[in-house]
Amino acid sequence: MPGSRIVRLDGTVEDDLANSVVAQLLVLSDISPSADILLLVESAGGSVAAGMAIYDTMQYVPCDVATCAVGLTAGMGQFLVSAGAPGKRFAERDARLVMVEIRAGDRDPADAAMDAATDRTRREVADVAALHMGRDPAFVHAAWKAHPQREFGAEEARVYGLVDHVVERAPGGR
Numbered sequence: 001m002p003g004s005r006i007v008r009l010d011g012t013v014e015d016d017l018a019n020s021v022v023a024q025l026l027v028l029s030d031i032s033p034s035a036d037i038l039l040l041v042e043s044a045g046g047s048v049a050a051g052m053a054i055y056d057t058m059q060y061v062p063c064d065v066a067t068c069a070v071g072l073t074a075g076m077g078q079f080l081v082s083a084g085a086p087g088k089r090f091a092e093r094d095a096r097l098v099m100v101e102i103r104a105g106d107r108d109p110a111d112a113a114m115d116a117a118t119d120r121t122r123r124e125v126a127d128v129a130a131l132h133m134g135r136d137p138a139f140v141h142a143a144w145k146a147h148p149q150r151e152f153g154a155e156e157a158r159v160y161g162l163v164d165h166v167v168e169r170a171p172g173g174r
Helices: 015-031 048-060 076-082 112-133 137-146 154-160
Strands: 006-010 037-042 065-069 072-074 089-092 096-100 149-153 165-167
Touching: 006 015, 015 037, 015 048, 037 072, 037 076, 048 076, 048 112, 065 076, 072 076, 076 089, 076 096, 076 112, 089 154, 096 154, 112 137, 149 154, 154 165
Parallel strands: 006 037, 037 065, 065 089, 072 096, 089 165
Antiparallel strands: 096 149
8 A cells, every 4th residue: 555545643633633634535535536545543532523524534435444553542543443444444463442432521410412412422423333343332332331441452452343453564554
């Protein structure tokens, strides 16, 4: 895979980073709609809304978006790695993946509208995660309830269904 078709998501998933990743995915898919893009992810997580913008673009572009976890990949970072094209989800041998339950964060618990929106978002993200893991959504909901933050080594992540392959170095890397 040529280096020019590699997009790096490095850091907290926030609007500016998401906008950059989305733009790169769209440009690369426009240049060559049938050639794979590799999304390298090293992120401790971040905004669900920003992450879902990247996810939606990954699903929208006509080419496959392969993914690879490098270093620590948690929360939305882990979600995006797991949402790569089937059979093209990688983790470097020493990568650590952390599956994290979607949380509302610090806010007034009396805000019922926010509670409902958070519950809906949690269900939707869990359903999508289950789809990419080849699991029933109830499995992901139960896993989050039992372990709101669960860490995996690369091989454990493969067995669990978060990635398809463990590699010595990122595909397309040197």
